[in-house]
Amino acid sequence: MKELQNIVKALFKEDKIKSVLGYVTEDYFYNVKPVKISKIEDSEKLTFNPFCVYNLVTYLKKEKDFPLAILVKPCDIRALRVLLLENQLVRSNLFIIGLNCKGIIDKRKITTLFHLEISQIESAEILDRNVKFKFNSGKEILEDIEKCISEKCLVCKDRELEGDCDIVVGEKPAYLPSSEDFLEVKELEALSLEERAEYWNKAFRDCLRCYACIKVCPLCYCENCFVDKTTPQWVAKNYEIGTLRDFHIIRAFHLAGRCIDCGECQRVCPVNIPLRRLNQKLRKILKEEYNYTPGKENEIFLGSFSPGDPDRFL
Amino acid sequence: MFLIYTPFTAEVIDIVKETPDIKTIRWKPLKNELHFKPGQFVEFSVFGIGESPFCISSSPTRSPLFECSIKRLGKVTTAAHKLSPGDIIGIRGPYGRCFPLEELKERNLIFVGGGIGMAPLRSLLQYVIDNRKDFGQITVIYGARTVADLCYKQEFLEWQKVPALSLILTVDPGGEDENWQGEIGFVPTVLEKVNPKPDKAKVITCGPTIMIKFTLATLTRLGFAPEDIITTLEMKMKCGVGKCGRCNIGRVYVCKDGPVFKYSEIKELPNEF
Amino acid sequence: MEIIVPKDKLKDIFENIKERFTVFAPQKDGDKKLLSQVKAFKEVDLSILKTQSSLKELLFPRFEILFDYKWNKKEITIKEDNVVKPQVVLGIRACDIRGLKVLDNLFSWENIKDNLYLERRQKTVLITQSCLKPDSFCFCQSFSISPVGGEGGEDINFTELSDCYLFRSFSYAGEKLLKELIEEFSFSLPADKDKKAFEELKEKTTTSKIANIEELAIKIKRNFYHNLWKDISWSCLNCGICTYTCPTCHCFDIVDESNDREGRRIRCWDSCMFSHFTAMASGCNPRETKESRFRQRLAHKFSYFPENLGIVACTGCGRCIELCPAGINLQKILTKLGRECS
Numbered sequence: 001m002k003e004l005q006n007i008v009k010a011l012f013k014e015d016k017i018k019s020v021l022g023y024v025t026e027d028y029f030y031n032v033k034p035v036k037i038s039k040i041e042d043s044e045k046l047t048f049n050p051f052c053v054y055n056l057v058t059y060l061k062k063e064k065d066f067p068l069a070i071l072v073k074p075c076d077i078r079a080l081r082v083l084l085l086e087n088q089l090v091r092s093n094l095f096i097i098g099l100n101c102k103g104i105i106d107k108r109k110i111t112t113l114f115h116l117e118i119s120q121i122e123s124a125e126i127l128d129r130n131v132k133f134k135f136n137s138g139k140e141i142l143e144d145i146e147k148c149i150s151e152k153c154l155v156c157k158d159r160e161l162e163g164d165c166d167i168v169v170g171e172k173p174a175y176l177p178s179s180e181d182f183l184e185v186k187e188l189e190a191l192s193l194e195e196r197a198e199y200w201n202k203a204f205r206d207c208l209r210c211y212a213c214i215k216v217c218p219l220c221y222c223e224n225c226f227v228d229k230t231t232p233q234w235v236a237k238n239y240e241i242g243t244l245r246d247f248h249i250i251r252a253f254h255l256a257g258r259c260i261d262c263g264e265c266q267r268v269c270p271v272n273i274p275l276r277r278l279n280q281k282l283r284k285i286l287k288e289e290y291n292y293t294p295g296k297e298n299e300i301f302l303g304s305f306s307p308g309d310p311d312r313f314l
Numbered sequence: 315m316f317l318i319y320t321p322f323t324a325e326v327i328d329i330v331k332e333t334p335d336i337k338t339i340r341w342k343p344l345k346n347e348l349h350f351k352p353g354q355f356v357e358f359s360v361f362g363i364g365e366s367p368f369c370i371s372s373s374p375t376r377s378p379l380f381e382c383s384i385k386r387l388g389k390v391t392t393a394a395h396k397l398s399p400g401d402i403i404g405i406r407g408p409y410g411r412c413f414p415l416e417e418l419k420e421r422n423l424i425f426v427g428g429g430i431g432m433a434p435l436r437s438l439l440q441y442v443i444d445n446r447k448d449f450g451q452i453t454v455i456y457g458a459r460t461v462a463d464l465c466y467k468q469e470f471l472e473w474q475k476v477p478a479l480s481l482i483l484t485v486d487p488g489g490e491d492e493n494w495q496g497e498i499g500f501v502p503t504v505l506e507k508v509n510p511k512p513d514k515a516k517v518i519t520c521g522p523t524i525m526i527k528f529t530l531a532t533l534t535r536l537g538f539a540p541e542d543i544i545t546t547l548e549m550k551m552k553c554g555v556g557k558c559g560r561c562n563i564g565r566v567y568v569c570k571d572g573p574v575f576k577y578s579e580i581k582e583l584p585n586e587f
Numbered sequence: 588m589e590i591i592v593p594k595d596k597l598k599d600i601f602e603n604i605k606e607r608f609t610v611f612a613p614q615k616d617g618d619k620k621l622l623s624q625v626k627a628f629k630e631v632d633l634s635i636l637k638t639q640s641s642l643k644e645l646l647f648p649r650f651e652i653l654f655d656y657k658w659n660k661k662e663i664t665i666k667e668d669n670v671v672k673p674q675v676v677l678g679i680r681a682c683d684i685r686g687l688k689v690l691d692n693l694f695s696w697e698n699i700k701d702n703l704y705l706e707r708r709q710k711t712v713l714i715t716q717s718c719l720k721p722d723s724f725c726f727c728q729s730f731s732i733s734p735v736g737g738e739g740g741e742d743i744n745f746t747e748l749s750d751c752y753l754f755r756s757f758s759y760a761g762e763k764l765l766k767e768l769i770e771e772f773s774f775s776l777p778a779d780k781d782k783k784a785f786e787e788l789k790e791k792t793t794t795s796k797i798a799n800i801e802e803l804a805i806k807i808k809r810n811f812y813h814n815l816w817k818d819i820s821w822s823c824l825n826c827g828i829c830t831y832t833c834p835t836c837h838c839f840d841i842v843d844e845s846n847d848r849e850g851r852r853i854r855c856w857d858s859c860m861f862s863h864f865t866a867m868a869s870g871c872n873p874r875e876t877k878e879s880r881f882r883q884r885l886a887h888k889f890s891y892f893p894e895n896l897g898i899v900a901c902t903g904c905g906r907c908i909e910l911c912p913a914g915i916n917l918q919k920i921l922t923k924l925g926r927e928c929s
Contacts, residue, residue: 026919033914034822054914058824108618119723206619206640208649211861212826212912228863230389237842237855239649268912270639270828272619315669315702319653319841319854323663361656361663362845365852388868402663523871550867552841555699559838559859562883563873565891570697584811584886586873 004169005043012040020069023052030118050105055262057218066093073101074159078260078295079218098165102126102173103149110148128174152263154179182284184277204244206271213265219258252278257301260294321359321404322346326397332465338383351412352437353574357554359404363393367551371433373440383433409554411574413438421516422450428501428521429458434546435520443476452479457501460489502528512537518544540578547573588762590774592752598628608675613638633678641834642683646707650855657849675712682727682904684739686834692896717746721794724905726918729797735789748784797921804890806928819920820881822913827858829907835900
């Protein structure tokens with residue numbers, strides 16, 4: 001923490017940045033908020049803990065206060081890479097501070113696991129394969145990390161930040177998960193067509209069309225999103241299941257080749273739609289057919305061609 | 315169940331092409347009676363496309379035909395431009411607060427309009443012309459970007475024949491053609507040149523936001539009190555009856571507390587325009 | 588009217604009501620907490636404090652058809668087909684009821700009646716459940732709402748006591764229903780010990796309280812151009828979560844859907860937080876910035892709406908705080924506004 005705050009203070013002092021995008025906690029360590037700090041004395045407020053789930057790259061949309069510093073976790077940096085590839089950002093405008101990440105604790109998971117409100121937890125610390133929880137009652141528990149961290153962290157194996165960041169802080173994670181890639185998609189692919197239709201109809205049925213998934217996604221930066229267009233009307237304004245399904249599928253396709261699986265869309269959904277699975281399916285196809293992983297490549301997906309592409313479908 | 319959102323049907327009688335992108339649609343309700351006052355608007359439905367609010371640009375003294383002048387900008391207005399006589403449209407209304415007719419009686423009236431902003435003003439102007447003895451001197455200052463963009467050209471002659479009515483037309487610099495005999499300059503500039511006197515006078519103005527901004531400044535400089543300046547606000551509206559929340563600004567809803575407002579009332583609202 | 592219902596009889600009451608009405612109650616569906624139609628008592632989950640979607644959805648649905656129309660050449664037929672069935676909503680909370688009160692006021696404001704909402708409202712019997720364990724997001728007591736319920740205009744309220752339920756009615760419809768249940772099941776009247784237990788629970792149950800909410804109406808107006816609006820709205824993503832899960836937010840859009848020969852006009856939810864909400868076809872948008880939209884929402888809820896309709900358009904349910912994807916906390920914002928604005 002101190003290291004991070006000092007780095008930012010130095011950047012302000014040397015006039016290298018106008019502002020920094022980071023995390024603060026207002027009262028409890030689990031109440032983290034994204035923040036933009038423009039005054040050097042506020043740098044003391046910056047923090048990083050396992051509840052810093054927000055992908056700050058999304059706040060670069062419409063940002064004009066450059067140069068600025070931005071704190072990124074390994075998942076967030078992938079979004080930055082794609083934005084730079086798509087010429088949405090100028091690299092020299094950014095001072096990228098990488099945060100070594102041991103995983104993000106999923107609030108919903110642990111409140112269900114322990115059957116209590118999050119306010120009962122006094123502290124949570126990730127130690128290797130476990131998370132040490134201290135409760136207000138005085139009790140202490142060591143819980144398996146895989147039961148506590150976010151679904152997206154369970155498949156995050158490459159947490160390398162060195163090449164992309166200007167500076168990296170924090171301890172490297174001692175433990176990396178060993179889950180199979182695209183596990184959730186494979187589980188769905190094993191179902192029959194009817195079962196899959198039922199699964200998705202049930203998931204989409206409660207969609208509120210709040211568009212939080214669009215607004216939080218760092219790569220959904222279109223000024224006039226397809227959902228807002230009326231001439232022509234791509235998606236109707238009603239809430240019938242076909243319309244809701246269309247909306248989500250079109251959005252997934254607009255992210256094909258670009259989605260870096262930061263998982264924010266799924267985190268923010270107020271009715272728990274398993275959105276990651278949609279994008280994961282497309283990522284799986286990309287990996288298997290083209291050996292392309294968005295966020296880790298040096299070219300835009302459809303802007304690249306190799307004579308060695310499998311093209312099994314031709 | 316009686317629904318406030320269901321329109322009654324009306325038939326398109328005639329269409330007048332005013333400018334390259336503005337058409338005036340003359341319509342008549344099929345079964346209903348419509349009583350309104352100048353300044354009010356209706357929610358105009360093009361079935362199959364949608365509904366949009368438009369002010370009634372003709373005077374109630376000239377019913378049974380009603381007119382809406384529509385500028386082609388988006389989905390509904392483009393569809394409205396494709397209407398032809400005999401087509402059926404939907405109408406809801408009249409809605410909104412009209413011009414304060416009682417307060418305007420016996421006053422000298424100065425109309426300041428720009429482009430399509432002349433539409434609500436014309437409703438009042440026709441009413442005043444049809445009740446000529448109730449009102450004082452009339453000055454009409456109307457401007458548009460070019461000569462082709464001036465609406466209601468076919469009525470200018472009629473207006474000039476009205477006793478004690480002075481009509482000053484203007485186009486933006488560069489918008490004149492070789493036959494142009496009127497003024498050349500932006501509306502606020504021409505207003506300053508005309509230099510109307512504020513005693514016993516009321517100003518009614520409507521036009522693009524930027525024009526209104528400068529007009530209000532000019533009027534204040536000429537000594538007009540905010541209570542004597544009347545305008546109609548443009549804000550996105552949907553339901554027209556103060557339920558959907560879209561046109562809310564400060565305490566008021568433009569659909570039901572406006573669209574006619576005095577400058578003194580606008581000054582109390584948040585500065586979101 | 589008040590009656591005591593033994594705990595094991597709650598199921599029978601449910602079955603009885605289900606014969607005559609469509610019943611809605613809180614339900615768990617995987618990890619979703621919804622307020623939806625229930626066909627069997629085992630689907631009802633009364634332990635849910637707040638459902639993710641609020642009661643407003645049942646009376647002001649996400650989308651509904653206003654009317655259908657058909658046209659051929661020069662003729663149009665318009666058909667309104669809005670049939671409302673009687674329904675009972677069971678297990679909702681005091682904050683949901685306050686939300687309805689706000690909507691009742693709006694949809695009959697100035698005697699312009701939105702019959703779609705009002706007829707549904709008339710045919711709905713509301714049975715609230717007392718909140719005995721509000722969570723940290725709740726702050727309903729800031730608006731003089733009693734978490735234990737019974738004071739908001741519901742028909743019936745029930746409270747879980749240690750060994751039974753206390754049912755109380757507050758309206759003609761509620762009393763009628765209780766009388767029918769007494770006839771069917773011979774429930775008894777509450778004893779003194781039950782009334783005492785209830786009063787003790789009512790005393791004990793508290794939520795966070797924001798002081799002086801009514802003062803915010805003037806403070807927001809006077810500080811409309813204060814620079815703290817930019818600060819508090821910075822992390823807002825301008826999605827629609829707070830507006831859609833809020834029991835009082837009611838902005839909507841009206842659109843047509845059609846093919847060549849027939850169509851329908853629908854109304855659907857819309858959110859003042861979306862950037863295109865006030866955008867006009869001419870290109871002009873009075874609220875282009877995130878800050879102006881955020882300020883408009885709070886000003887509308889705490890200043891304009893109470894000024895026009897006499898009731899603050901917030902129930903303190905805390906759904907917006909719990910579900911905001913950007914960590915914005917309304918309780919903290921209201922406290923800050925109260926403190927930093929004069």
